[in-house]
Amino acid sequence: MKEPLIPVVPMSHTAHIRSHRKPRRSASKIAMRAGVAGGVLGTLAVAGASASSANAAEPVTQTLELPTLTADLAAQVAQSADATQQAAANYQLQAERDAAAAKAAKQAKSDLAEAKKKAEAEAKKKAEEAAARKAAAERASRSTARTTLSASTGSGVSASVSTSTSTATGSAAAVISFVKAQIGKSYVMGATGPSAYDCSGLVQAAFKQVGISLPRVSQDQSTAGTQVSLSNLQPGDILYWGGAGSAYHVAVYVGDGMFVGAQNPSTGIVEKPLSYDPPTGAVRVL
Numbered sequence: 001m002k003e004p005l006i007p008v009v010p011m012s013h014t015a016h017i018r019s020h021r022k023p024r025r026s027a028s029k030i031a032m033r034a035g036v037a038g039g040v041l042g043t044l045a046v047a048g049a050s051a052s053s054a055n056a057a058e059p060v061t062q063t064l065e066l067p068t069l070t071a072d073l074a075a076q077v078a079q080s081a082d083a084t085q086q087a088a089a090n091y092q093l094q095a096e097r098d099a100a101a102a103k104a105a106k107q108a109k110s111d112l113a114e115a116k117k118k119a120e121a122e123a124k125k126k127a128e129e130a131a132a133r134k135a136a137a138e139r140a141s142r143s144t145a146r147t148t149l150s151a152s153t154g155s156g157v158s159a160s161v162s163t164s165t166s167t168a169t170g171s172a173a174a175v176i177s178f179v180k181a182q183i184g185k186s187y188v189m190g191a192t193g194p195s196a197y198d199c200s201g202l203v204q205a206a207f208k209q210v211g212i213s214l215p216r217v218s219q220d221q222s223t224a225g226t227q228v229s230l231s232n233l234q235p236g237d238i239l240y241w242g243g244a245g246s247a248y249h250v251a252v253y254v255g256d257g258m259f260v261g262a263q264n265p266s267t268g269i270v271e272k273p274l275s276y277d278p279p280t281g282a283v284r285v286l
């Protein structure tokens with residue numbers, strides 16, 4: 001059976017070419033894309049507003065560009081660092097020197113104080129030894145003088161020494177009052193009072209009370225006045241032991257056969273009878 005024939009309809013000469021226009025999009029797709037675009041734009045707007053607000057809240061900072069180190073500048077920096085390190089080393093060295101100098105000065109001061117202390121102790125020891133030797137020599141000389149006086153009189157000292165009981169008056173009384181007030185004080189070689197005396201220091205101080213200036217030492221005091229015999233003593237006369245001009249001890253005659261003198265370091269200032277230590281001679285200055 002034959003297929004029926006389909007009549008051919010004439011077409012335009014452009015009917016076989018597709019249209020060059022893009023197919024029209026549907027309204028729903030257009031609406032959807034418009035919505036997406038609107039959302040994106042809205043998001044960008046919000047982000048822009050937030051950024052503006054943040055920029056408005058934050059302080060504006062300025063960015064500075066640091067200069068690039070050149071070779072010369074780097075060398076200067078290195079040289080400055082070396083100079084700083086050298087200065088620090090110098091300061092440390094100076095500090096160490098100052099500390100060493102301070103330590104040396106402190107040690108020197110300590111050594112000087114110790115040396116001074118030892119020197120003072122040595123000087124004191126020598127002075128005490130000298131005083132002891134002098135006292136021993138005085139005791140020996142007095143013993144010799146007593147022996148000589150006893151031999152010359154044949155009957156002790158009573159034949160050659162007066163025991164006058166006359167009462168002192170005037171300047172003599174003042175001298176005797178002064179020396180008796182010193183009884184019990186110490187004997188110190190070279191001392192002139194008021195807490196201690198040696199023999200000539202006591203005699204000098206006693207006569208100073210009445211305006212008479214005597215020499216300082218025993219030798220000179222033994223020739224300071226008129227020589228008088230021991231048989232004609234008066235209160236206030238100066239007694240001496242040894243030769244006139246070379247005496248080694250002096251004291252003051254206070255009457256009634258008694259004298260007051262600074263004897264030695266062991267006895268101090270005492271009042272004794274003439275027989276205790278017979279004098280060699282006497283001088284009168286009042």
